[in-house]
Amino acid sequence: MGWFARFRLTLAIDVDCGEELANRQSAHRRDHTRRKADLGGSSASSSTCESDERTLDMYAHRLTPGVLKMTTSLEYSPPKVWSWDKPNGGRFANVNRPISGSTHDKELPIGRHPLQLYSQGTPNGVKVAVMLEELLALGHRGAEYDAWLIRIDRGDQFGSGFAALNPNSKIPALVDKSGPMPIRVFESGAILIYLAEKFGAFLPTGLGARAECLSWLFWQAGSAPYVGGGFGHFYAYAPTKIEYAIDRFAMETKRQLDVLDRRLETNKFIAGSDYTIADIAAWPWYAGLTRGWLYDAAEFLQAQEYKNVARWVDAISERPAVQRGRMVNRVTGEASSQLHERHDASDFETKTQDKLATGR
Numbered sequence: 001m002g003w004f005a006r007f008r009l010t011l012a013i014d015v016d017c018g019e020e021l022a023n024r025q026s027a028h029r030r031d032h033t034r035r036k037a038d039l040g041g042s043s044a045s046s047s048t049c050e051s052d053e054r055t056l057d058m059y060a061h062r063l064t065p066g067v068l069k070m071t072t073s074l075e076y077s078p079p080k081v082w083s084w085d086k087p088n089g090g091r092f093a094n095v096n097r098p099i100s101g102s103t104h105d106k107e108l109p110i111g112r113h114p115l116q117l118y119s120q121g122t123p124n125g126v127k128v129a130v131m132l133e134e135l136l137a138l139g140h141r142g143a144e145y146d147a148w149l150i151r152i153d154r155g156d157q158f159g160s161g162f163a164a165l166n167p168n169s170k171i172p173a174l175v176d177k178s179g180p181m182p183i184r185v186f187e188s189g190a191i192l193i194y195l196a197e198k199f200g201a202f203l204p205t206g207l208g209a210r211a212e213c214l215s216w217l218f219w220q221a222g223s224a225p226y227v228g229g230g231f232g233h234f235y236a237y238a239p240t241k242i243e244y245a246i247d248r249f250a251m252e253t254k255r256q257l258d259v260l261d262r263r264l265e266t267n268k269f270i271a272g273s274d275y276t277i278a279d280i281a282a283w284p285w286y287a288g289l290t291r292g293w294l295y296d297a298a299e300f301l302q303a304q305e306y307k308n309v310a311r312w313v314d315a316i317s318e319r320p321a322v323q324r325g326r327m328v329n330r331v332t333g334e335a336s337s338q339l340h341e342r343h344d345a346s347d348f349e350t351k352t353q354d355k356l357a358t359g360r
Contacts (some may be wrong), residue, residue, distance in 0.1 A: 048210065091237040095155045100169060106159030108296045110177075111146025111343055118148050118162060119172035122339075123224070123284035123294070124188040128172045129278030129342075131195050131280050132203070136345070137321045142178060147328045147342035190223040192277040202277045213271040216263075216278035224285055226252045227294075236295040240329030253289065260286060264308035268315075279316060282322045284326075287313040324348055 013182040087093035110116060115132065119125035135143035150171050157169040166173040166186035174191050176183040176198075185194045193214075196203035204210045230249035234242060259283070261262030263270060270278040290303040290313055297303075304310070316322055327339040327348060335354035339347055349355075 013219050026075070041327075086192045090233070090239050092153065093239075095152065095158070100163075100167060101158075102160040102163040103155060103158040104160065104167075106161055108157070108159075108161035108165065109146075109148055110175075111148075113144040113146045113343070114142055114176065114178035115145035115177040116148070116177065117145050117172060117329075118165065118174075119329045120150050121326070121332070122152070122153055122171065123228070123288055124170075125172045125329055126284040126326055127188045127281050128174065128191050128195075130322050131192055131327035132279065133321035133325040133328075134280070134319075135195065135199050135201060138199075138201055140201070143195070143199060145342070149340045151331070179191050188283060189217055192217065192281060196277050202275065202280065203272065204271070204276065209272065213276045213278050214261075216270045217281050219259075220282045220285070222279065223256050227285060227289070228254065231297075232295045235297055235300070238347070242328055248287060257286065257289070257301070257303070257309060260312075261306040264312045269312070275316075279312075281315045283313065283322070287317065327352070 003348060055092060055306060084098050088323070093106075099209075107355065117128060118130065119128060121129070121175065129147060132143050132145050150162060150170060155167075157171060161168050162173065164186055165175065168186065172188055172191060173184065173186040174194070176185070176194075186190045193203065204213050226249060231253045233248070234245040234249060238245070260270070267273070269275050270282060285294070289301060290298055290306065290309055292298035292303075327337055328342045329340065330338045331340065332338070336352050339351060340349070340351040340353065341347070
């Protein structure tokens with residue numbers, strides 16, 4: 001039966017089951033109290049009752065009236081060799097696969113500007129759009145760009161053109177065609193460094209300050225998979241809620257927030273007193289977590305506890321370039337905040353989804 005053989009389906013149809021279970025638990029606890037008193041609180045009695053209590057608690061966890069629940073089988077053990085025999089469920093089951101390369105022929109469009117961005121408005125995609133808008137705000141005309149939408153939920157990243165640009169088939173990817181030969185850059189951190197060095201902005205030049213900035217940039221790059229592929233997946237996208245997985249990655253996500261909060265307690269920005277690519281990389285992820293944009297989990301994570309992160313998020317959110325960058329290639333939220341493609345600065349006023357829908 002493949003993947004589903006590893007799980008048991010428990011269907012509780014009888015609406016009285018929950019009440020019956022509660023009565024059984026209550027009766028057990030009363031009996032436990034009497035037995036413990038009769039035996040003078042012996043360890044043997046406590047051990048037996050605690051074992052029984054755990055059995056009832058496990059049953060209670062599985063049994064929810066009128067709800068189909070999927071619970072992991074205690075008998076499951078991984079096979080000696082894993083095989084991919086069907087999609088594993090979840091929001092991105094239709095595009096997840098254990099092999100690389102293209103699945104279909106589709107060339108990438110090319111615009112008139114020096115830089116071509118192929119992306120979607122996820123946290124990693126927002127990083128690069130914000131960087132480009134910040135460079136333009138500083139007056140770097142060479143940072144003009146065309147932003148093309150790659151719908152990762154529809155498998156656009158597996159088109160032949162994009163797979164040739166980025167063998168890892170992940171957004172964002174950039175092409176710089178300002179020189180004699182086009183230069184491709186993939187991975188969001190690499191793109192930020194490339195642009196920072198190309199235009200001499202948002203990356204300190206001093207040896208120590210540069211090292212600090214790059215350390216925090218790579219901290220974010222290494223930490224994000226635990227937030228997105230870990231916490232975000234199991235909390236928001238997985239086909240079944242697994243307590244162990246959610247607890248494991250919620251703990252790690254809160255640890256990261258605490259790392260950032262402690263750093264920002266004594267620093268205006270992540271790498272020090274100046275706004276850098278370290279902030280541009282981290283802001284989409286941790287702003288999303290604390291403001292509820294990502295996974296609708298701000299309350300679950302008690303994000304309001306991280307006061308220094310909140311101050312930093314608010315300060316960066318006020319930057320016009322950040323506000324524009326967050327709109328680029330965005331496909332969720334208010335229609336007025338979605339700019340599916342960006343080819344000119346005026347597009348923010350004339351080409352958002354609300355304007356296209358009304359023809360105004």
